[in-house]
Amino acid sequence: MSEPLLEVQDLKKWFPIRRGIFSRTVGNVRAVDGVSFAVGAGETFGLVGESGCGKSTTGRTLLRLIEPTGGKITFEGRDVRKLSRTQMRAMRRQMQIVFQDPYGSLNPRYTVRQAIEEPLLIHGLASSSAERERRVAELMDTVGLSPSRMNRYPHEFSGGQRQRIGIARALAVSPKLIVADEPVSALDVSVQSQVLNLMDDLQKQLNLTYIFIAHDLSVVKHISDRIGVMYLGKMVELAEADDLYAEPLHPYTQALLSAVPVPDPDAKRDRIILQGDLPSPANPPQGCYFHPRCKDAMDVCRVKAPEWREVKPGHHVACHLYDEERGGSTWQTS
Amino acid sequence: MDHLLEVKNLKTSFLTANGYLPAIDDVSFHVDRGETLGIVGESGCGKSVTSLSVMQLLSANGKIQEGTIAFNGRNLVGLSDGQMRKIRGKDIAMIFQEPMSSLNPVHKIGKQIAESLKIHTNLSLGDGKRRAIELLNLVGIPRAEQIVDEYPHRLSGGMRQRVMIAIAMACDPQLLIADEPTTALDVTIQAQILDLMRRLKQERQMGIMLITHDLGVVAEMCDRVVVMYAGKVVEQGAVRDIFRNPSHPYTIGLLNSIPKLKERQERLDSIPGTVPSIELMPAGCRFAARCPHATTRCVTAEPGLLPVSETHQVRCFLREGVAV
Amino acid sequence: MADVMMTPTGLEQRLAYPVKKSQSRLVRLLRAYPLVFVGGLLVAALVFVALFAPVLAPYNPDYQFPNGLAMNGAPLAPNHQFIMGTDDLGRDIYSRVLYGARVSLEVGVFSSIISLFIGTSLGIIAGYFGKWADSVIMRITDMMLAFPLILFVVALVAVIGQSVDNLFIAIGVLGWATTARIVRGQVLSVKEFEFVQAAKALGSPNWRILLRIILPNIVAPVIVLTTLSIGNNMLLESTLSFLGIGVAPPTPSWGNMLAEGQSIFEYAPWLLYYPGLALLLAVLGFNLLGDGLRELFNPRRVR
Numbered sequence: 001m002s003e004p005l006l007e008v009q010d011l012k013k014w015f016p017i018r019r020g021i022f023s024r025t026v027g028n029v030r031a032v033d034g035v036s037f038a039v040g041a042g043e044t045f046g047l048v049g050e051s052g053c054g055k056s057t058t059g060r061t062l063l064r065l066i067e068p069t070g071g072k073i074t075f076e077g078r079d080v081r082k083l084s085r086t087q088m089r090a091m092r093r094q095m096q097i098v099f100q101d102p103y104g105s106l107n108p109r110y111t112v113r114q115a116i117e118e119p120l121l122i123h124g125l126a127s128s129s130a131e132r133e134r135r136v137a138e139l140m141d142t143v144g145l146s147p148s149r150m151n152r153y154p155h156e157f158s159g160g161q162r163q164r165i166g167i168a169r170a171l172a173v174s175p176k177l178i179v180a181d182e183p184v185s186a187l188d189v190s191v192q193s194q195v196l197n198l199m200d201d202l203q204k205q206l207n208l209t210y211i212f213i214a215h216d217l218s219v220v221k222h223i224s225d226r227i228g229v230m231y232l233g234k235m236v237e238l239a240e241a242d243d244l245y246a247e248p249l250h251p252y253t254q255a256l257l258s259a260v261p262v263p264d265p266d267a268k269r270d271r272i273i274l275q276g277d278l279p280s281p282a283n284p285p286q287g288c289y290f291h292p293r294c295k296d297a298m299d300v301c302r303v304k305a306p307e308w309r310e311v312k313p314g315h316h317v318a319c320h321l322y323d324e325e326r327g328g329s330t331w332q333t334s
Numbered sequence: 335m336d337h338l339l340e341v342k343n344l345k346t347s348f349l350t351a352n353g354y355l356p357a358i359d360d361v362s363f364h365v366d367r368g369e370t371l372g373i374v375g376e377s378g379c380g381k382s383v384t385s386l387s388v389m390q391l392l393s394a395n396g397k398i399q400e401g402t403i404a405f406n407g408r409n410l411v412g413l414s415d416g417q418m419r420k421i422r423g424k425d426i427a428m429i430f431q432e433p434m435s436s437l438n439p440v441h442k443i444g445k446q447i448a449e450s451l452k453i454h455t456n457l458s459l460g461d462g463k464r465r466a467i468e469l470l471n472l473v474g475i476p477r478a479e480q481i482v483d484e485y486p487h488r489l490s491g492g493m494r495q496r497v498m499i500a501i502a503m504a505c506d507p508q509l510l511i512a513d514e515p516t517t518a519l520d521v522t523i524q525a526q527i528l529d530l531m532r533r534l535k536q537e538r539q540m541g542i543m544l545i546t547h548d549l550g551v552v553a554e555m556c557d558r559v560v561v562m563y564a565g566k567v568v569e570q571g572a573v574r575d576i577f578r579n580p581s582h583p584y585t586i587g588l589l590n591s592i593p594k595l596k597e598r599q600e601r602l603d604s605i606p607g608t609v610p611s612i613e614l615m616p617a618g619c620r621f622a623a624r625c626p627h628a629t630t631r632c633v634t635a636e637p638g639l640l641p642v643s644e645t646h647q648v649r650c651f652l653r654e655g656v657a658v
Numbered sequence: 659m660a661d662v663m664m665t666p667t668g669l670e671q672r673l674a675y676p677v678k679k680s681q682s683r684l685v686r687l688l689r690a691y692p693l694v695f696v697g698g699l700l701v702a703a704l705v706f707v708a709l710f711a712p713v714l715a716p717y718n719p720d721y722q723f724p725n726g727l728a729m730n731g732a733p734l735a736p737n738h739q740f741i742m743g744t745d746d747l748g749r750d751i752y753s754r755v756l757y758g759a760r761v762s763l764e765v766g767v768f769s770s771i772i773s774l775f776i777g778t779s780l781g782i783i784a785g786y787f788g789k790w791a792d793s794v795i796m797r798i799t800d801m802m803l804a805f806p807l808i809l810f811v812v813a814l815v816a817v818i819g820q821s822v823d824n825l826f827i828a829i830g831v832l833g834w835a836t837t838a839r840i841v842r843g844q845v846l847s848v849k850e851f852e853f854v855q856a857a858k859a860l861g862s863p864n865w866r867i868l869l870r871i872i873l874p875n876i877v878a879p880v881i882v883l884t885t886l887s888i889g890n891n892m893l894l895e896s897t898l899s900f901l902g903i904g905v906a907p908p909t910p911s912w913g914n915m916l917a918e919g920q921s922i923f924e925y926a927p928w929l930l931y932y933p934g935l936a937l938l939l940a941v942l943g944f945n946l947l948g949d950g951l952r953e954l955f956n957p958r959r960v961r
Contacts, residue, residue: 050520063859092861105852109874119860158608166856173860188376188547193591193604200601215520222593222602245595259525261550263592265573269554273529274522276476277490 004038004074005209006062006177011035011071013054013061017282029282031057033233034071036308041176044203044210046224046241048217050256052278054233055213059179062211063095064088075177093123096170100182102162106154112165113150116140119172139168142205144198160191164198171202179211184219196223217260221245226314229253232289233281235308239315249317251294288320296321336407337364338541339388339509344401346380346387348612354399355612357383358565361401365509370535370542372556372573374549376588378609380565381545385511388543389428390418405509424454427502429495431514436498437486443470443497444482450504469500474530492523499530506538513545528555549592553577558645561585564609564620567639571646581648583625619650627652691953697946704940708759715753719910723748733926743928745918751928754910755936761911762940765826766892772830773891774884777837784838785845786868795838802835808894812903820906825898829891840883844876878955882948889944896937912937 012035014028032054039045047055061068064080073080075095083091099105106115116136119125126132137147143164154162163183170178180199184192200223202208214220220227221241228238229250237250248254255272262269274293279285285292291301298320306318344361347354358380365371373381386392388403390410403410405426410418422428430436438446447469448462457465463482470478473496486494495515502510512531516524532555535542544555552559552573559576561569561584569582580586590603607624610616616623622632632651640653688695707714717723726748728734736743742751784795802810807829814828848854849872857867898904899913907914912933919929 050522060855065855065858089861089863092859097856097859099852099856101852105856107851107853107857107871107875118857118862122860122862122866160608169856169860189549190376190588190591190605191608193593193602194606196593197602197604217521218593218595221595222599242598255522257595259521260595261524261528261548261554262595263549263553263577263589265553265577267553271525271529273525277492277523278520 003041005041005043005076006211007038007072007074008062009036009072009074011058011061011073012069013057013066014069027282030233030284031281032061032068033281035228035230035233035235036071037228037235037238039177039209039211041209042203042207043226044212044224046220046227047211047213047230048215048220048227048256049230050215050278052232052281053230054281055215055230056181058230059097059181059211059213062179063092063097065097090123093173094175095177095179096173096175097179097181098163098166098170098183100185102159102166102186103154105166106162108154111151111153112136112140112145112157115154115165116150116169116172119169123173125173135172139171142171142202143168158191159187160194163187163195167195167198167202171206174206175208177209177211179213181213182215183212185214185216192219199223217257229256232278232284234289234318235316236290236319237315237317239312243312243315247315249311249315249322250290250319251296251321252290255295288318337404338367338406339365339543340402340404341384341388342402342404344384344387344403345399346383346392346396347399348393349395349397350613352613354397355615356399356565357396357612358387358562361562361565361567363560363567363570365541365543367508367541368535368539369557370544370555372552372559373543373545373562374547374552374559375562376547376609378564379562381547381562382513383565384562385428385513385543385545388511389422389426390415391422391428420454423450423502423507424505425507426509426511427505427507428511428513429498429502429515431517437494439486441485442482443484443486443489446486447482447497447501447504450501454505465504466500469503470497472503472534473497473500474526475500490523491519492526495519495523495527496530499527499534503534503538507540509541509543510534511543511545514547515544516551517546517548524551531555549577549589561588564615565612566620566649568621568650569646569648570639571642575643575646579642579646581642581646581653582621582650583627583652584621587624691950693946694950694953697943697948697950700939700943701947704759704763704943707756708763711756711760715750715756717750717753719749719753719757720908721749723750726750733922733929735926736928742932743926745915745929746922746926751915751932754915755912755932758910758912758915758933758936759940761822761905761909762892762895762937764822765829765895765905766888766944769826769829769833769891769895770884770887772827773834773837773887774880776831777834778841778880780834781838781841782845782868782872785842786849786864786872792842796842799835799838802832803839807833808897811894811898812901815898815903820903822905822909825895825904826891829894833887833891833894837880837883837887840879841876844879845872848872848875878951882952882955885944885948885951889941889948892937892944893941 011032013032014030016025017027017029018024019026035058037045047058049055057066060066062073068081080091113136116139117132120132120135126135136150140147140150145161145164154165157165184195187195196219203210212220212223224241226239227241227244228235229252230236231252237244237253244253245257248257255274258270258272272295276293279292287303288301288306291297294301300320306320308316308318309322310316311322342362345356345359347356361384363371373384375381387398398411401411444463444466447466451457451462451465466482467478470481475481475493475496489497516527519527528551531542534540546552556573558572559570560567561576561582563584569576569585576585580589587603587605591605593599593602605624610620610623618634618636619632622628625632637649637651639647639649641647642653723744726734726744733746734740734744740750740752742755745751780795784792810832811828814832815824818824818828854867854871857871895904895911896913896916899911900917902917904913905911915933916930923930
């Protein structure tokens with residue numbers, strides 16, 4: 001990875017908790033609490049975690065669909081948070097998003113043509129109606145839909161087909177980066193694989209960069225080059241996809257991987273079953289956020305938050321098990 | 335000995351503007367004591383209709399048109415609502431996908447558990463609470479003595495599903511129907527719940543009918559599997575039959591579509607096309623339009639369930655002429 | 659629109675919404691809710707009468723017929739010349755009822771349009787932009803709803819003067835609170851849909867999202883509300899005219915006709931019957947039509 005396309009430093013999104021008639025802020029829900037990563041051009045960066053870990057919020061703050069509370073987002077060398085509204089609108093040509101819900105993300109009152117045409121109109125990307133129609137047909141073709149159906153409404157399409165429409169709409173502005181927020185979670189397995197293959201093909205054809213957000217580890221592992229694991233608003237581990245699977249360092253990642261049901265009745269299962277539930281992000285535990293559920297928790301974990309460090313080339317983790325004063329190389333022996 | 339539950343040639347239809355259309359047709363399977371049967375398939379395959387048929391909880395426009403559902407040898411089809419109510423919650427219990435909406439938000443947890451007990455046994459109020467605490471302990475809820483007096487919104491999704499299981503366990507049912515019990519839960523919580531269900535099954539020699547779309551869950555939980563597609567059973571067998579020797583092109587396609595954690599795949603296999611709609615059900619094999627091996631015969635005639643082995647059957651012409 | 663449903667939301671769910679391909683939505687609606695048809699007819703008849711009152715009415719509504727009163731000065735009961743009888747000034751009630759439709763419809767429709775415009779604008783601003791705009795607008799709305807509308811209207815008419823125009827302006831300018839509140843609720847729920855987020859992500863400016871995405875998605879309930887409010891405002895007009903602060907005589911309005919008739923109701927009940935019946939039918943018409951439209955726009959009921 002030479003020059004990153006997108007760089008995120010210490011990204012924060014705190015949602016204030018307001019009480020009383022004067023809406024006094026009594027606390028903050030730390031949905032995203034200091035997340036840093038970089039994504040190279042043409043790469044797929046996977047963001048994985050359980051509900052409430054802040055992965056979706058992270059995706060949306062990158063596009064400023066939700067305004068971040070703190071941190072720095074650099075896209076092609078430009079500070080995204082400093083852009084004016086007009087500049088941000090122009091920037092949206094470069095960064096697009098595909099949503100999870102293939103039902104809710106398309107306006108039921110727009111035909112497929114209108115939906116895909118909308119970005120062309122907003123950004124003045126096609127001068128005439130005929131040209132727009134040609135472009136819509138081309139985009140539908142790209143995502144594997146028959147252009148003859150462009151005047152139909154979304155409800156006439158299946159979930160997988162709607163997700164293709166959503167992708168075509170995002171592609172209309174020829175973006176460089178697409179944030180895919182759980183794009184296949186609502187789909188059946190056989191359809192899910194169709195959409196994943198399509199996203200793969202498009203990436204190769206159009207040299208797209210993806211940030212792929214999902215809770216399904218096998219899906220993220222399949223599509224991503226590198227993966228970041230989030231827990232309670234923080235990034236706990238980041239590594240190459242194969243590395244992360246072969247050698248998960250953070251106890252949470254280990255538990256998460258071991259919990260995935262394997263479609264093989266004879267698979268060996270040394271499952272780590274996590275105790276308890278996710279703590280509230282409004283009132284996270286002291287020290288390492290994961291320590292109350294961690295099988296390897298030590299005294300230091302209860303008082304001090306672990307540092308984010310690179311323990312192997314390209315493999316980052318935030319865990320006291322890998323502190324330098326403890327040798328910093330536990331991963332070699334485990 | 336009789337099977338705990340034996341469903342034979344079940345056909346359940348729903349009233350539409352075009353008359354009664356079958357959502358499931360000719361569905362047969364059985365569940366034994368101490369065994370987990372998985373019913374697996376994608377949306378629209380009829381797996382939920384099957385479970386609701388067994389419970390006789392179909393919506394007003396649905397009805398069982400053919401077939402029998404024998405529970406401990408007694409046919410449930412045609413029983414009155416009153417007779418069914420005595421069985422539901424006592425001998426057959428059910429848990430659903432959505433633990434958020436399955437609990438009544440205005441009643442305390444303890445009261446909701448005791449409710450089920452009150453209906454089927456004559457338990458005093460104090461005993462009800464004591465039993466509720468026992469049940470909460472059974473399903474692994476910490477601080478059970480305090481949780482009985484909490485309202486559902488105070489609990490997380492995983493905890494609510496545990497409460498649902500506690501309610502289901504209240505009368506010590508012989509059969510538990512679990513309709514996508516972990517689909518709404520995170521994977522680490524899912525692991526907890528599946529673990530709990532496995533433990534309860536062993537301790538109580540209960541039969542479980544597990545409805546799911548997740549083949550990973552099936553592989554972990556089930557002894558035998560029924561694969562459904564567009565309202566029909568397309569393949570059934572012991573769990574190893576299905577995963578080691580999948581014989582229906584749909585089962586094969588489904589297994590190949592799943593991204594594998596262990597290996598690096600360049601491309602996923604996928605099944606082209608979509609499930610046919612109930613109004614436009616094809617005459618022949620319902621999978622023909624999406625099947626890589628389909629012949630003209632598949633389009634016109636429907637295959638029966640053919641044996642692959644003693645424990646394994648498949649609904650596909652490809653099996654014909656293959657020696658068992 | 660929805661003739662073939664291919665949503666993959668499951669066989670079970672598809673079954674819950676039976677679809678017959680050959681019938682249009684309107685035909686199905688009429689079969690399921692025949693009363694809509696009655697409502698539509700009543701409203702159509704009202705509009706027709708209001709438009710063509712000068713042609714339909716046999717006499718000038720203000721003309722006091724010398725033969726319109728009995729020898730003792732009492733109004734005439736319905737007869738072959740005055741089919742609905744005459745009032746205490748010897749005017750033809752039939753003609754007055756027909757002309758009264760004009761006033762009622764004018765006040766009902768125009769006041770509702772004014773309310774619709776103000777209420778929708780404020781509701782959209784409150785719902786879409788939120789924050790302090792929402793707080794301010796909704797607190798004013800609460801205040802408007804807490805006071806009986808009729809008191810406000812009486813006060814305003816007292817200031818700006820009594821006329822048909824001033825009446826509908828007063829009702830319209832003061833009666834937007836319900837619309838604002840409902841529109842705000844609708845906007846809040848539509849705003850949560852991901853297609854609104856998607857439009858933002860595509861770089862749509864706010865005005866475009868408001869006009870092209872939010873507005874079309876809230877039109878249905880707003881139309882229903884407006885239809886119902888036309889009926890309500892017609893009633894309000896009659897109430898005000900009945901109290902003597904609405905339409906000033908001699909302009910005929912169903913309300914002031916009722917007011918004039920009430921003192922001699924005991925021996926000339928037809929003075930109340932006919933304007934009362936007209937009012938009843940007109941309001942009923944709008945209410946039936948509004949209820950029917952609600953069903954028509956409800957995707958869960960008739961598809």
